[in-house]
Every structure is written in structure tokens, then in C-alpha cells.
Amino acid sequence: xxxxxxxxxxxxxxxxxxxxxxxxxxxxxxxxxxxxxxxxxxxxxxxxxxxxxxxxxxxxxxxxxxxxxxxxxxxxxxxxxxxxxxxxxxxxxxxxxxxxxxxxxxxxxxxxxxxxxxxxxxx
Numbered sequence: 001x002x003x004x005x006x007x008x009x010x011x012x013x014x015x016x017x018x019x020x021x022x023x024x025x026x027x028x029x030x031x032x033x034x035x036x037x038x039x040x041x042x043x044x045x046x047x048x049x050x051x052x053x054x055x056x057x058x059x060x061x062x063x064x065x066x067x068x069x070x071x072x073x074x075x076x077x078x079x080x081x082x083x084x085x086x087x088x089x090x091x092x093x094x095x096x097x098x099x100x101x102x103x104x105x106x107x108x109x110x111x112x113x114x115x116x117x118x119x120x121x122x123x
Contacts (some may be wrong), residue, residue: 002026002097002112009093009117012085020080022095022114029076033098036069036080038091038119047087049095050103051078058103059092063089083122092116 008020022034035050049059049069057069068081076097096110104110 002032004095004097004112004122005118006093006095006114009074009119011042011120011122014085014087014121014123016085017081017083018119019082020095020119021091022078023079024076024078024097027097027112030073030105033100033103034069034071034078035098035103035107036078036093036098037096037100037110038089038093039116040088040091042081043091045094045107047105048080050098050105052103053101056103057095058105060105082119087121087123090119090121092118 003025005023017120026056031053036048037045038047052068052096066084094116095111096116098110
């Protein structure tokens, strides 16, 4: 069993920054690929980015250059640094864990999910 707990969401003005954290427990974190997804009201959940167990990040085109994913294996935590936020980034953000060695954009390849944290970007 893996537990994932996100934190760091909130309300921010366009152009601002937020850092989300996802604390993991239960599975050997250092050998787990972690992903970030988001879901806006009325829209399907979409891949934001991820980081492999050896620390290689991969980003969706919509966030490339603005978002940065990192991990601290000593703290069993993965981070999503979001800069230059736009109103269209407003969504509930979820972290997820995958047993794959590489980042995958498919949500059905992640077997554990956090509860989500709301990010709202005002214009």
C-alpha cells in the first residue's frame, strides 16, 4: 500500500508561483516513478509531468519551461514548482506513483494517487 499526500495548493495571481509537494510512504520511493496530473472543472484529467526513479523529468508541452519537477528521495517527496502561472493552470493537481522505470503520460499506468490539491490562478 502506498499513500500519497499533496500539499501547497492555493490561490495565486497570474504570473505568480506555487510549489506543490507530494509526500509518499509505503513503497520504496527511490525506485518509483512519480507523476503529476491535473483536472480542471468539466475537463478530463491531463498529464502535467513526471520524474523517473533516477531523476529524469518529463513535461507536457503546456507547462514546459514554466514548471519544474524534482524529487528528494531522502524525504520521500516529489515537488512541482510552478512559475508564470496562467488562469488556464487552474485545476486540482494530483500526484501519482507508478511502478514503471520511465515516466508515462498514461494515467492508467499509475497505481496510487493522492487526494489532490486545488490550484486557482486569478487573472
